[in-house]
Amino acid sequence: MIIPEMLEGPQKVTWCTGCGNFGILAALKKAIIELDEPLHNIVLTSGIGCSSKIPHYVGGINSLHTLHGRPIPFATGVHLANTDLKVIVHTGDGDCLAEGLGHFIHAARRNVNLAVLIHNNGVNGLTKGQYSPSAPRGYISNTSPPPPGAPMDPVNPTALAIIAGATYVARGFSGDQKGLVVLMKEAITHEGFAVVDILQPCVTWNRQLTWKYYNEHTYSLQENGHDVTNRFQAMEKAMENGDRYPVGVFYRSSSPHLAAGLALPEKGNLKNHTNDLKDVQKIIDDLML
Amino acid sequence: MIIPEMLEGPQKVTWCTGCGNFGILAALKKAIIELDEPLHNIVLTSGIGCSSKIPHYVGGINSLHTLHGRPIPFATGVHLANTDLKVIVHTGDGDCLAEGLGHFIHAARRNVNLAVLIHNNGVNGLTKGQYSPSAPRGYISNTSPPPPGAPMDPVNPTALAIIAGATYVARGFSGDQKGLVVLMKEAITHEGFAVVDILQPCVTWNRQLTWKYYNEHTYSLQENGHDVTNRFQAMEKAMENGDRYPVGVFYRSSSPHLAAGLALPEKGNLKNHTNDLKDVQKIIDDLML
Amino acid sequence: MDISFNIGGEAGQGIDTIGDLLTQVFVQAGFYTFTIKDFESRIRGGYNFTQIRVSDRPVHTSVDQIDMIIALSRDAVVNQRERLADGGVIIFDDSVEFDDLEACHYPAPLEKIAKEVGGDARMMNAAALGAVLSILNFPFALAQEALTGIFERKGEKIVASNVNVAKTLYDKTKENFTGTCKYNLETLESGPSKDKLLITGNRALALGAIAANLKWISSYPMSPSTSLFQDVISYSQQFKIGALQTEDEISSLAMAIGASYAGARSMVTTSGGGFSLMVEALGFAAMAEVPVVIYNAQRPGPSTGLPTRTEQADLLFMGFASQGEFPRIMLAPKDPLESFDVATRAFNLAEKYQVPVMILGDQYLADSVMNVPRIDVSTITVDRGKLAKPGSNPEYKRYLFIDDGVSPRAFPGDEGKTVVSAGNVHREDGHITEDANIRNLMVQKFMNKIPKILADLNPPQLYGDKTAETTLMTWGSTWGAANEAVEILAGRGKSINQLHFCDIFPLRTEKLRDVFSKSKRVIAVEQNVTSQFAALARMETGLGVSQHINKYDGRAMTPGWIIGKLKEAGIV
Amino acid sequence: MDISFNIGGEAGQGIDTIGDLLTQVFVQAGFYTFTIKDFESRIRGGYNFTQIRVSDRPVHTSVDQIDMIIALSRDAVVNQRERLADGGVIIFDDSVEFDDLEACHYPAPLEKIAKEVGGDARMMNAAALGAVLSILNFPFALAQEALTGIFERKGEKIVASNVNVAKTLYDKTKENFTGTCKYNLETLESGPSKDKLLITGNRALALGAIAANLKWISSYPMSPSTSLFQDVISYSQQFKIGALQTEDEISSLAMAIGASYAGARSMVTTSGGGFSLMVEALGFAAMAEVPVVIYNAQRPGPSTGLPTRTEQADLLFMGFASQGEFPRIMLAPKDPLESFDVATRAFNLAEKYQVPVMILGDQYLADSVMNVPRIDVSTITVDRGKLAKPGSNPEYKRYLFIDDGVSPRAFPGDEGKTVVSAGNVHREDGHITEDANIRNLMVQKFMNKIPKILADLNPPQLYGDKTAETTLMTWGSTWGAANEAVEILAGRGKSINQLHFCDIFPLRTEKLRDVFSKSKRVIAVEQNVTSQFAALARMETGLGVSQHINKYDGRAMTPGWIIGKLKEAGIV
Ligand SMILES: Cc1ncc(C[n+]2csc(CCOP(=O)(O)OP(=O)(O)O)c2C)c(N)n1
Numbered sequence A, B: 001m002i003i004p005e006m007l008e009g010p011q012k013v014t015w016c017t018g019c020g021n022f023g024i025l026a027a028l029k030k031a032i033i034e035l036d037e038p039l040h041n042i043v044l045t046s047g048i049g050c051s052s053k054i055p056h057y058v059g060g061i062n063s064l065h066t067l068h069g070r071p072i073p074f075a076t077g078v079h080l081a082n083t084d085l086k087v088i089v090h091t092g093d094g095d096c097l098a099e100g101l102g103h104f105i106h107a108a109r110r111n112v113n114l115a116v117l118i119h120n121n122g123v124n125g126l127t128k129g130q131y132s133p134s135a136p137r138g139y140i141s142n143t144s145p146p147p148p149g150a151p152m153d154p155v156n157p158t159a160l161a162i163i164a165g166a167t168y169v170a171r172g173f174s175g176d177q178k179g180l181v182v183l184m185k186e187a188i189t190h191e192g193f194a195v196v197d198i199l200q201p202c203v204t205w206n207r208q209l210t211w212k213y214y215n216e217h218t219y220s221l222q223e224n225g226h227d228v229t230n231r232f233q234a235m236e237k238a239m240e241n242g243d244r245y246p247v248g249v250f251y252r253s254s255s256p257h258l259a260a261g262l263a264l265p266e267k268g269n270l271k272n273h274t275n276d277l278k279d280v281q282k283i284i285d286d287l288m289l
Numbered sequence C, D: 001m002d003i004s005f006n007i008g009g010e011a012g013q014g015i016d017t018i019g020d021l022l023t024q025v026f027v028q029a030g031f032y033t034f035t036i037k038d039f040e041s042r043i044r045g046g047y048n049f050t051q052i053r054v055s056d057r058p059v060h061t062s063v064d065q066i067d068m069i070i071a072l073s074r075d076a077v078v079n080q081r082e083r084l085a086d087g088g089v090i091i092f093d094d095s096v097e098f099d100d101l102e103a104c105h106y107p108a109p110l111e112k113i114a115k116e117v118g119g120d121a122r123m124m125n126a127a128a129l130g131a132v133l134s135i136l137n138f139p140f141a142l143a144q145e146a147l148t149g150i151f152e153r154k155g156e157k158i159v160a161s162n163v164n165v166a167k168t169l170y171d172k173t174k175e176n177f178t179g180t181c182k183y184n185l186e187t188l189e190s191g192p193s194k195d196k197l198l199i200t201g202n203r204a205l206a207l208g209a210i211a212a213n214l215k216w217i218s219s220y221p222m223s224p225s226t227s228l229f230q231d232v233i234s235y236s237q238q239f240k241i242g243a244l245q246t247e248d249e250i251s252s253l254a255m256a257i258g259a260s261y262a263g264a265r266s267m268v269t270t271s272g273g274g275f276s277l278m279v280e281a282l283g284f285a286a287m288a289e290v291p292v293v294i295y296n297a298q299r300p301g302p303s304t305g306l307p308t309r310t311e312q313a314d315l316l317f318m319g320f321a322s323q324g325e326f327p328r329i330m331l332a333p334k335d336p337l338e339s340f341d342v343a344t345r346a347f348n349l350a351e352k353y354q355v356p357v358m359i360l361g362d363q364y365l366a367d368s369v370m371n372v373p374r375i376d377v378s379t380i381t382v383d384r385g386k387l388a389k390p391g392s393n394p395e396y397k398r399y400l401f402i403d404d405g406v407s408p409r410a411f412p413g414d415e416g417k418t419v420v421s422a423g424n425v426h427r428e429d430g431h432i433t434e435d436a437n438i439r440n441l442m443v444q445k446f447m448n449k450i451p452k453i454l455a456d457l458n459p460p461q462l463y464g465d466k467t468a469e470t471t472l473m474t475w476g477s478t479w480g481a482a483n484e485a486v487e488i489l490a491g492r493g494k495s496i497n498q499l500h501f502c503d504i505f506p507l508r509t510e511k512l513r514d515v516f517s518k519s520k521r522v523i524a525v526e527q528n529v530t531s532q533f534a535a536l537a538r539m540e541t542g543l544g545v546s547q548h549i550n551k552y553d554g555r556a557m558t559p560g561w562i563i564g565k566l567k568e569a570g571i572v
């Protein structure tokens, strides 16, 4: 059994007081405790950003804090080298949807068995508040001055994930602990590419997408009778934007995940597997004239 | 008036006999002739691949043959420096949907005023036939041996473009010259991000998506009463895959394009604009204590 | 007079605004200032500081000893008190609890008075100012004058409240501060400095670029480069500069090259990690001979390293980045003033030689603030290099073979010319080829540019006694610390000078050889671990330095640190 | 005996299969062969050739003179006839029309007979073989034996048709060929060579990697590296090797690092342009001390350059790629045989020192074919370096400070240990920090690895007279051409030797210094324009070469070309 003390953070949290990341951290710890997977089989991976510092705030868990925009490919390598691991990706909206957007969509279409948790705050938090790809059109920041503010549509991670081939697509809200824990657990245990787009207020930079705003503008998908198996309905819900943000599971399906399509060992995993030198010798000998 | 001789290629074409790129080249020349834009205002840009060699086969036209996966950002720079230019992007499916997928979606959401013509042949032609992101699941190539062939879903460029924010999304077929010329002209004159996904048989490597296959599996959207203004209908059509490939315009709408949201000169363009040194001096003087 | 203030506290507590005000008052009063910023990679909390040096002589570096600490948090005292000079004073906001402070140190009601008297906690900066000036016996009249100048634009009311708050603390401190301070500025009149332009390296680069007719900037935020990008954006609407935050660095350089191909002077800003992603497009710019300016504000690596700190460890990386071989130019300004000049030169060099020009800054240069003389932009010229004759010319060849390697440019949209460019080996007309002879000619075309470039770059500067026995060899932003170290040591009778490089690639070696032949020992002083500039110099000349002094903890050098290292090594 | 064949034609015409067969026959017959491929960046058409050298002495380079041209297209004659040796012969398929051929040259009905006799145009290779052997008076019995050996596995029928086709052309040629050939192999018996493994550099690297227990490969196709990746994939199901074609090079290196962090030996393959995109992740691997092997098959740059041709111009780029400073290892095999060894060493070095290891090949190495002795894999050992003791250890620190800088590894999934890694500056436990002391210790940890690595790398090899006056300094794949040039010149009584490097970074300099002190002149022979290795050597030692010989047209060097350059320079 995992007790909270085991997850106590090795480092003092450096997030701003009131930051939405705290809710995500708390939910993650709860999800890990409730899942009760052996801790050594969990790997947290992350990119670069406020959000991506999370591995340093959870104790006793393997982690790979990588490069801005690249946690998904790093995590893919970790997962495929050892499919016994549960690999969780923490990524910011700048991380995942700007620098890393290509990887995100490719991982979705490959249905890589990862849980991708997007800390979505509409800004580049750590670099001081520039608009991120998920900032709404017109959003004002240091790099998107008015008029017109951000002169472009936002990236819609849930809609893109569904189209691309992700098999579990959900939205959580840092302010909805209970709901978020459920979504995290589902995403981690789902066999395939699972995305949770987490609404995460940045109290320092984002004066538009605030706690208040989200409290007023979110509603539950599941409480409103959504069919998670219907891809088009999921798309329609995912495309709702602006005034109301559905929270919950958009879409869930099952299809072969990437590991099943690669030449991995049937038993054990790449990490512990050995190439038989006799077979290498045989290839060489067969090549000889 | 532009006459065909003006467009005669400065170089001998290096494509394989029977390649689908010939149809695209022919259609492009016709489109340019019919559009009758002054030639010096046209810029062809391309990435790297068989398809991306096209600038060398059209005479008298400016071109920027760039890097694998990057023609869209290069083209964006060309366009914004001089919005009088008509900037056309030729890109392969490997180019646009593997290495360049992130740029593609970001350009779509920014609604950059470009015409993006994807030479979609399901393979990396120039590097000798590896499966590309648009190859169907199970497609067999040197890098996707059987079983299972390509172990992943393909990227769907039209569906992603529509979701992302492209305002003109169509599919053409190299074997349908007349239709393709119309789509190219529309894409080039469209104000905003225009995509034409062009089915382009690679006769050397692709034994699955052949001339015959496409002749048998394509059908016209417009002849079958499709509403191009309905985003969800467009999506539904774009998601048709496998057995039948709709050809024609999926989606068309209008929204501000990127240039309108940047601080470009009201008259003329960046290329000819000068920063007034007096204003610079004033800023400096104002900064002084 | 040479006083150092260290203002410390948590991120978000407003230490910068206190620092700004303090600096402005001293600049208004006619002093030279130099300010560095030391902060963590986090947005709120933690421990950050601003360190301001004020002097009646020009200063270009911070020093180790602090005369006055203004502390908004416990850490701000704990982390700095060791560096406090004899007779130094610690002022701390009285909300911070200490049991262990010496008597002379002063708990001041900064926040309290800001709120009570000014009605706004943000006036803590005026409060702190009042306390500081009071302890220094700085005539309040001078301060009032300065405050008035600073806040004038915001209206009389703001002036009045700020003056009020400052005065309140000034007076209260007179009553309550029981210590004495080694500085007594009672008799101070106006200082000697007329330099009234307070500016950071990044801002000077931004203004230089705008003066050089920058028309396109596309960047992706990355510390410590971001403020340059943001500065340009803040002026973009005024000047009509195309500016876009891109999805990544690959895209940002690709766009800038596209824009430059189409005729707009273009630049990108980044740090080492972002530059890593630009490497492929750098090679494209070189191959297609599209001018572009790349600013790398270096920080300690490898990888994410220390995101908000300083280092000079990307020199060889940038010197050889990208596959293949091609001419490029690298410039490393020594301070904010030179930054302006470097920015304007960079664009001209890029267009004259149709090569990528890279500016190497670092966090120290980027964020340091100093007051410099008014910059006069009227002398700035924009040299766009060789342009094709206007008018129709169907024979126009973008890559015409020509002795000096620089073919006249034309732009798409120019009537009657076709501009064809590619990253493959190409013919004179820009169309691609695999011909071995053309390949050889193209390579030679590239190489032919180098001697011309070299002749156009500035030679290094020799500071101090030309015949000294010992030479400190420096480049870029470490100039200030080394320069002062040399001055101090020379003042003590040591035979030492400084050879400093701003233009570092390709490397002009005449003076270098000369100095090596005259000095008994040349010592590389670099903010990195492998002495990269010394390695470059040796690669170019075969001449090796006798000793290395390296700092790589991400914190800026000081003259004292350099002298210490020289002593350790038995050199002085 | 030393004969060179040049088989030319359009891409897609099957020149490779003719070449393969010809080579195989001579290898079967006991000769040494060396084959290079010259092709354009297109899939069909154009002009490509395969050049095969056959000798009764070991050969490691191609030469300029051709003894026999087998031409499937007009260009194949036009482009090569100038290089034809006196008494050389041109065989061309009689479908190709020429008016201007000398009498001695022979229009052969290759395709026709292949179809008529063999029933398959693809048997043109056997037809061409028949013609060639006939002209050489090569005993058909030997050829028949060889053909039988080659086609045995495909069944008797195939053997019979091939032998038939070959024999038909053999006989027809005897009748119709009116010229004489300077080679008459009538009395030929079996040659001296027992080397029966025909292999390219890329394939040898692939097999070496598999022998070294490669478990993960993720790449994005890029000439001339792709065939290595495809080879590994073709064996992946047999060995259970995770292999994925990624969306780009950024992803491919990131995945490989992820897989290695999790315990699988990993590699990526690419060329310079793709490596440009890997630069950021390279720095991450270094910072997180995750071993990984990167293969760069170089081609001429900058940028897209000449995609299917050869160059050695990425050396300094790779030596300094990525922001910041860190240890790395670079190995450049000289030929296919050494490639196998280099691949196995690369993985061991990567894991022993927990650093990125880069293998520098080039198109010449990648695609050249030679016959080598059977490779015996039984002696290969997998050294995974320091691993943490098994069992629970909550105190386990992935980055433990330790004298030699190499901390014991553990992997996620290991019970009772937590493995924390990051690209930021980190503490011993892997968690990130901005502490200046820890930063210094981490940098020193990195630097401490370098002396150990150096001691573990192979010194350069000196070939020829140890006391020679002139030394050719080479690295990587240019070994063969230079080696033969030295042999030839030494044979003519010149005092010349060769200093050759396979392990190039960090650079072992003892032997280099020694040679510089003994040779009157050291001449850098490099397949690039700026003599990068010489620059590196000078950077490391201060020693400059007296002369440079550079080839940069994308075509491989030959001994003759080198000798020509030495003559031009008045050296021999
Ligand atoms: C290649 C690269 N480019 C830029 C950066 C600078 N950078 C650090 S964090 C960040 C953005 C963070 O935004 P997001 O991913 O949304 O995370 P948040 O801080 O908002 O949680 C950027 C641009 C970097 N570290 N690496």
Ligand SMILES: Cc1ncc(C[n+]2csc(CCOP(=O)(O)OP(=O)(O)O)c2C)c(N)n1
Pocket: B048, B049, B050, B051, B052, B067, B068, B091, B092, B093, B094, B095, B096, B119, B121, B123, B124, B125, B126, B127, B132, D220, D221, D222, D223, D249, D273, D274, D277, D304
């Ligand atoms: C950065 C980089 N990676 C890889 C390559 C090698 N490369 C050249 S063309 C190509 C793929 C071409 O496929 P596609 O874009 O579909 O074009 P096609 O040849 O099929 O028209 C690749 C991978 C490259 N030139 N640059």
Ligand code: SF4
Pocket: A014, A015, A016, A018, A019, A020, A021, A050, A051, A121, A125, A126, A201, A202, A203, A204, A205, C043, C044
């Ligand atoms: S800047 Fe925003 S996202 Fe970052 S820690 Fe502070 S509140 Fe959270």
Ligand code: SF4
Pocket: B014, B015, B016, B018, B019, B020, B021, B050, B051, B121, B125, B126, B201, B202, B203, B204, B205, D043, D044
């Ligand atoms: S390889 Fe395919 S895409 Fe390329 S030219 Fe040949 S047929 Fe066309």
Ligand SMILES: [Mg+2]
Pocket: A049, A092, A093, A094, A119, A120, A121, A122, A123, A124, A125, A132
């Ligand atoms: Mg964010």
Ligand SMILES: [Mg+2]
Pocket: B049, B092, B093, B094, B119, B120, B121, B122, B123, B124, B125, B132
């Ligand atoms: Mg393709």
